[in-house]
Amino acid sequence: MLPEYRQLNLELPGLVEQRRPIKKPRSPRRRKRLAKTVELLGLFEVVPPPDPVKRAQIAQERGLKIDVGLTAQARELVEAMGLDELAEQLQVYWNPRLITTAGLAHHSTSRIDLNSRLIDFPPDEPGRTLRHELAHLVAHYRAAGRGIQPHGPEWREACAALGIPGEQRCHDLPLARRSVRRKFAYQCRNCGIIVPRVRKLSRHSACYPCCRTHNRGRYSKRFLLDPLPLEEAKKLAPEHSWA
Ligand SMILES: [Zn+2]
Ligand SMILES: [Zn+2]
Incomplete structure (x- = not known):
């Protein structure tokens, strides 16, 4: 026989606490332990997912x-x-x-x-x-x-x-127009790289990668860009968007 007060308590509405399980987020340590357990059981190979900060960084x-x-x-x-x-x-x-x-x-x-x-x-x-x-x-x-x-x-x-006085806050490179069609092709006489262009280049344009690698980034005639027929350029460098 239960004591009287317990019986009373149970019958009074509102005194019975409703307990909802509170979901706690798993701590990284617990997550790792869980992963380890599953791994030990040999169910499947578990790689704990990287945390959100790490994921964003990746x-x-x-x-x-x-x-x-x-x-x-x-x-x-x-x-x-x-x-x-x-x-x-x-x-x-x-x-x-x-x-x-x-x-x-x-x-x-x-x-x-x-x-x-x-x-x-x-x-x-x-x-x-x-x-x-x-x-x-x-x-x-x-x-x-x-x-x-x-x-x-x-x-x-x-x-x-740094040697660029009067630099503008925004660049004027046509990077935004991704599907812009290049009508002119040039090729470096040294390394053979294909350079697609929308407009004609001056006769004095040189290959930047070559100038950088062999001439400390300074201009040199040894690395001039020669005009190349468009058809040939399309064959050699199909990855560019040609006209
Ligand atoms: Zn800026
Ligand atoms: Zn080059």
Whole structure:
């Protein structure tokens, strides 16, 4: 026989607590333990999914390729300005997922991303975009936490110091028009690379990759781009969108 008060309690409405199980998110440690257990049981191979922050990072870094030469070039430029600490952290990457953006500067990691298609715009690109983005990092570094305008006086000053005075805040490269038809083709007389162009190039245009590799990025007649018949270019480089 139960004591009287228990019986009373049970009969009074509203006194019985409704207990709903509260779902707790699994802690990373528990998730790992669970994965380990399943693995030990030999059910299937379990790879614990990366956490959301890591996943975003993986997605963001997909396809990125570091450019050792441009990284060294960028570091040299910044060292010459006396910013050794920034120079040490600098890294320059090619990012094939940039569409209309020519370049990006990541302040938190001192990383510069360049649009992989800048290679189609010799001979000033991608050196100019590299300097543009570098100026963002320099201005931010010098500001040391002080809020500044992205393309304000500090950035313009850095641009001048990096050899691109009067740089515009926006690029005028036809990157946005992805399906633009290239009517002119050129070929480097040194490396044989095919360069598609919408408009005719001057007779003095040289291959940027070659100038960079063999001539410290400076122009040289040895790497002139010669006009190539369109039909031949289509056969040699079908990946470009030709007219
Ligand atoms: Zn900018
Ligand atoms: Zn070349």
